[in-house]
Amino acid sequence: MLRRIITSLLALSPFMHLQAADQVLRVPNTAENRMILEQLELEHDCYGKSPEYLDFLYDKRAKNLLEQRNTFRNILLRNSKVYVEDVDALNRSLVTRDDLGKYHTLEETEASIKEYADKYPDLTILKSAGNTHENRNVWVLEISNKKTGGDKSSFLIMGSHHAREWISTEVPLALMKHLLDNYGKIDAVTKVLDESRIVIVPMVNPDGSAHSRTKQRMWRKNRRPVASSIGVDNNRNYAFKWGTTGASPNPSSDTYRGPEPMSEIENQIVVNLQKEYDFDTAVSFHSYSELVLWPWGYTGKIKSKDHQVFEKHGKAMGQILGYKPMQISGLYEASGGFDDMLYADFGVLTYTIELGKWFVPQENEIDPICEKSIQAMMYLFENAKNPLPVNQDPAYVTKGILQNVVRDLVIDDNQSRLDISLSSLSLLPDSAIQLAMDGLEMETRLRDQIFDYINRHRSFHRMQN
Ligand SMILES: [Zn+2]
Incomplete structure (x- = not known):
């Protein structure tokens, strides 16, 4: 993939900053580098990432900011590499035709979607889930054998939360074709559509997608004007822990969280779909970085109570795709994301898959990426039909309460809810609480803090009795 990029991983020369072209630099993913990037409001969390490195846009603004802060500049650039020499030139070289070549335009x-809905009326229901700010439909295609009833598992497959991540629409479209063209021909596909409901939203942010495809390739957000700027980052606008970490309050930022939680129609559409279909499992495709990710995103201080399930299926998909599986916060913390909300508020097993090595991979890479992604989704359809069944095991229940304590404690936003959780914990023996903390791999300082709270609750109760 992108030999152009790979061969350009050269050490940064001291004169590199004199070049005019916008570059993408790759720096080690350290707390120090993240702090510098955040202080300068240089966004790193909307480019490539891994536990080892972070990419960020090294444009005129970044160069000016770093010129003024020599210490920061020296630290940040000392181990940096050029990942993309010239962002514009790279983007221009990827798709040379006006019809976007193998990539789908909005119209295509x-x-x-309409062609496939018409072609397979017994297997599809097509609807618009709503209209965006620029009055575009958000198309939703439900795929299932309508003749089979029963309590079907529901899967949500989404693309293009972020406009410039074109490949993330290609994969859901390819999956749609695979499922519909192979029903009755490939046993595994037939079984999936007989037993499950697959809901595909190839482009949840069509306004941003149109803008990226026709006017500004690197556009990420939706297109709703807010304050003096345009666009909200749809993957920072979901309600759960909205605005607490890794999301910008600044409307001109690429990771702008929006004026309030769930302010955006695209986000409302997703929640409405969840309420309508009661999804068991969901996948949101993005690009780039070759990662399979799962909650939590808002904190790295705990794993989720369902971490083992997330990890099992995440690893299996990672193996199929050749991608690295991990909890989101292993990269950095970010709030208001799709995964955290669907999992925390609705109990959905939710993944984000970061496809490929650039937002818009070369055209000849589209098919291989789609084929592997289809295999990974087939794995998920067959193995994650009811992935998080009701579990009354006391140890698991305790982990759930602790998970809620952390939710309300890490960024203290709901004292009464926290009090209820803490009083139920205060009735348990310390050993059971400790075991649950081990299960969540909870950070030590947080354990001490929670035990402080619990002990205060206990002494308060003793005083009252
Ligand atoms: Zn994205």
Whole structure:
């Protein structure tokens, strides 16, 4: 993939900053580097990432900011590499035709969904889930054998929360074709559509997607004007822990969280779909970085109570894709994301898959990425039909209460809810609480803090009795 990029991983020369082209730099993913980037409001969390490195846009603004802060500049650039020499030139070289070549334009995306809905009326229901700010439909295609009833598992497959991540629409479209063209031909596909409901939203942010495809390739957000700027980052606007970490309050930022939680129609559409279909499992495709990710994103201080399930299926998909599986916060903390909300508020097993090595991979890479992603989704359809069944095991229940304590404690936003959780914990023996903390791999300082709270609750109760 992108030999152009790979061969350009050269050490940064001291004169590099004199170049005019916008570059993408790759720096070690350290707390120090993240702090510098955050202080300068240089966004790193919307480019490539791994536990080892972070990419950020090294444009004129970044160069000026770093010129003024020599210490920061020296620290940040001392181990940096150039990941992309010239962002514009790279983007221009990827798709040379006006019809976007193998990539789908907005019109082609819509036409393709309609064509497949028309072609397979017994297997599909097509609807618009709502209209965006620029009055575009958000198309939703439900795929299932309508003749089979029963309590079907529901899966949500999404693309293009972020406009410039074109490949993230190609994968859901390819999956749609695979499922519909192979029903009755491939046993595994037939079984999936007989027993499950697959709901595909190839492009949840069509306004941003249109803008990226026709006007500004690197556009990320939606297109709703807010304050003096345009656009909200749809993957920072979900309600759960909104605005607490790794999301910008600044409307001009690429990771702008929006004026309030769930302010954006695209986000409301997703929650409405969840309420309608009661999804068991969900996948949101993004690009780039070759990662399979799962909650939590808002904190790295605990794993989720369902971490083992997330890890099991995450690793299996990672193996199929050749991608690295991990909890989101292993990269950095970010709040208001799709995964955290669907999992925390609705109990959905939710993954984000970061496809490929650039937002828009070369055209000849589209098919291999789609084929592997289809395999990974088939794995998930067959193995994650009811992945998080009701579990009354006391140890698991305790982990759930602790998970809620952390939710309300890490960024203290709901004292009464916290009090209820703490009083139920205060009735348990310390050993049971400790065991649950071990299960969540809770950070030591947080354990001490929670035991302080619990002990205060206990002495308060003793005083009252
Ligand atoms: Zn994204």
